[in-house]
Amino acid sequence: MTVGVSEARIGPGEARTGWGNLFSSRYWLLVLPAFAFFFVFFVIPVVLLFAIAFNPSVAGVVRFTPSLSLENFERFFGSSLYYGAALRSVVLACVVSFFTLLLGYPLAYFVAKTKSPRRNTFYMILILVSMQLDIVIRMYGLMVLLGDNGLINATLIRYKLIATPLPLMYNSFGVIVGLVQLSLPFMILSLIGIIQGINPSLEEAARSLGASRWSTFWNITFPLTLPGVLAGSLLSFAIAISSYVVPALMGGWRVVVMPIHLYQQISEMGYWQFGAAIAVVLFLISFVAVYAYHRFTENTIGGLV
Numbered sequence: 001m002t003v004g005v006s007e008a009r010i011g012p013g014e015a016r017t018g019w020g021n022l023f024s025s026r027y028w029l030l031v032l033p034a035f036a037f038f039f040v041f042f043v044i045p046v047v048l049l050f051a052i053a054f055n056p057s058v059a060g061v062v063r064f065t066p067s068l069s070l071e072n073f074e075r076f077f078g079s080s081l082y083y084g085a086a087l088r089s090v091v092l093a094c095v096v097s098f099f100t101l102l103l104g105y106p107l108a109y110f111v112a113k114t115k116s117p118r119r120n121t122f123y124m125i126l127i128l129v130s131m132q133l134d135i136v137i138r139m140y141g142l143m144v145l146l147g148d149n150g151l152i153n154a155t156l157i158r159y160k161l162i163a164t165p166l167p168l169m170y171n172s173f174g175v176i177v178g179l180v181q182l183s184l185p186f187m188i189l190s191l192i193g194i195i196q197g198i199n200p201s202l203e204e205a206a207r208s209l210g211a212s213r214w215s216t217f218w219n220i221t222f223p224l225t226l227p228g229v230l231a232g233s234l235l236s237f238a239i240a241i242s243s244y245v246v247p248a249l250m251g252g253w254r255v256v257v258m259p260i261h262l263y264q265q266i267s268e269m270g271y272w273q274f275g276a277a278i279a280v281v282l283f284l285i286s287f288v289a290v291y292a293y294h295r296f297t298e299n300t301i302g303g304l305v
Helices: 002-008 019-025 028-052 071-077 080-113 117-132 135-146 151-158 172-196 200-208 213-224 226-242 245-250 258-268 272-300
Strands: none
Touching (some): 071 080, 071 272, 080 172, 080 272, 117 172, 135 151, 172 245, 213 226, 226 272, 245 258, 258 272
């Protein structure tokens, strides 16, 4: 009877759902400006850049031409210089994601478990301030710390602990340190909200049943924080694999990754077509990573986070 009364009150054409309800309510007008901006200044440039990747390489030519070719991709995969850089980029991104999680999880756990609102706010401000500082300034600060004449090497040499400076920069170690420092705040912010959302009664119940602190953490807390772990790891991977400034400054152009090849081909040599092919390969690697992330979350926590 209740269903019949409810249906009787709905007039013809009033029961709209899904897209029909969206357009009838005119809420889509709120989305239109952002969608138009995104389409004009992101979708169109990226599509055009990907399109010219299938044109023969001609220096200084940017426009798309009907003559299609796979020579840029053949050149990329035919030279160890380029596909080696792709492999190096993936390895560095995976290593950076691992160390970012290793360093970020304890700090996020500490901030999330801080009960004092004043101290919690202070810690959050410190994390956010680190994100506001320009990346170039942050990297030059690391160079002051890790350089051959930097604070670490100068101190060790002064106290005669080492005879020659340690190779802390212009190698993979320096690049990893710079990328971890860059992506660490994103990992921490991804984890804090998840950890704070865990019901304390679950941990208390495990402790009351005789579980140790470590057993409670690995069997209760950590599995519940997997959404934040996976989201933070994906962000760290994306930041690391697409970074140009950090490998250029901390690697001293000796650790050549895909963004450096992309910059050189387009800005220095003017070969937009080959640079676009490198961009396509970089995009496909990132897409595969996101897809693998999606499949893994489906199997572990039931879907994307």
